[in-house]
Amino acid sequence: MAEQGRRGVRARWLVLPVVALVAWGCVRGGGSSSDAGGPARTPSAGASSSAQRSATPSSPGGSYDPADYAPQVRTYAKKAGVGAQLLMAILYNExxxxxDAAFERSWQKYKPDAAFGIANMHRAAFDQTKRGRDFASRKWEELPDDRALAVEAAAWYLHDMSAQLPSHWAGSYTREELMALGYNAGGGNMAAFARGAKMGSQASDYLTRLRDNWKKAGAAVGG
Structure with missing residues (x-):
């Protein structure tokens, strides 16, 4: 769930405070196991999605590609009863x-309400989503290290958004677009948009990016 519109956010990350970068460098240089959360494993072509829960985090300038997690996206989207293409598009949006796990933790120390993981989930949203689910015993702090967990949580959050949708809504939005808006802005705002409320620039930008990423997401999951 994006913390603000993509243009503003991308500009913000280009001028990250020096303190966060320095902290990240210290963590990376020191190899702190307490901050890194233990070793992570990179998915291999022959590993099953159910057995592969973690992946080596990319560096800030690294080559992380949401498409690399297509197996996990398909698996958890199916379990949660949501579209794999939608879930992958969310990852592209986010x-x-x-x-990078160490970088995310360093940034979170600077900005305590920051989101964690490749699906950018906030603590409250994760804690609410995990209730009664297979990952109920997991912690929000694990999201930066366990990308499969991040995908699983995002899938079920989208499931919960779907359950909150009215049977009919105003405008020309698709069901998937409203669910994505709920992922970004919360269920209350999603319901307001469904009733015809005008969305602000952040939500509008999120929807535009979702549409831009839709075809690419479909290709990534084989849709």
């Missing part, structure tokens, strides 16, 4: 900042 790919606006460095997804």
């Amino acid at each position: 790919d606006y900042k460095p997804h």
